[in-house]
Amino acid sequence: MGSRFRPGLVIALAAIALALTLGLAQAQVRPAVPGDRPPTLVNVLRTRAVETRPDATGFSLWPAGPNLRHEVWYRIVGGDALFDQRLRVFKENAPPRPINELPPPSQQVDEIYSNEATGWRYLGFESRFFTYYFAGDHRRPDNGGWSLAYGAEAYRAVYENGDLYDIRFEDQTALDDYNDLEIEVIMIRRHRFPGLPLSR
Ligand SMILES: [Ca+2]
Numbered sequence: 001m002g003s004r005f006r007p008g009l010v011i012a013l014a015a016i017a018l019a020l021t022l023g024l025a026q027a028q029v030r031p032a033v034p035g036d037r038p039p040t041l042v043n044v045l046r047t048r049a050v051e052t053r054p055d056a057t058g059f060s061l062w063p064a065g066p067n068l069r070h071e072v073w074y075r076i077v078g079g080d081a082l083f084d085q086r087l088r089v090f091k092e093n094a095p096p097r098p099i100n101e102l103p104p105p106s107q108q109v110d111e112i113y114s115n116e117a118t119g120w121r122y123l124g125f126e127s128r129f130f131t132y133y134f135a136g137d138h139r140r141p142d143n144g145g146w147s148l149a150y151g152a153e154a155y156r157a158v159y160e161n162g163d164l165y166d167i168r169f170e171d172q173t174a175l176d177d178y179n180d181l182e183i184e185v186i187m188i189r190r191h192r193f194p195g196l197p198l199s200r
């Protein structure tokens, strides 16, 4: 009699599995605690190479080379904008999409409704390939809804153990200043250098 099918139990177990899955997805982002910072970037190889993407709705980055071990950190550093700003972050175990395409909402891992400076946030350590997307949206008071950026610009500094990106989003079709929402992203590659002082 103990093998009788019980649909209620199956539904309950499915709900628990779903909750665990969602919980793991949410756990990918860890807001920084005071004093929490990324590992140090060492030995700069190339500084401030600019990449301007006037048609981009977001900016994506990914680990390159045969060794895929990496970790990603990011924070909002500010912005000078007339409209409300919003940052969305996506993390997808897939190759990069076109510059005007974002992953589906199921791949979104963070959302911040401001361009005020934040502490560092951590996207976890990975040994597999992931593409990370940062979308800087804006909301005009005359239409109420959120709109995608009209462009993105990034200054990239390459270090021996990773990259530092200064990414700026544009909320005007005239592409006037690329400074409406500004973030910093650090991708540490290969390995850490323990014992060195923290970065900025
Ligand atoms: Ca602007």
Ligand SMILES: [Ca+2]
Pocket: 080, 081, 082, 177, 178, 179, 180
């Ligand atoms: Ca501006």
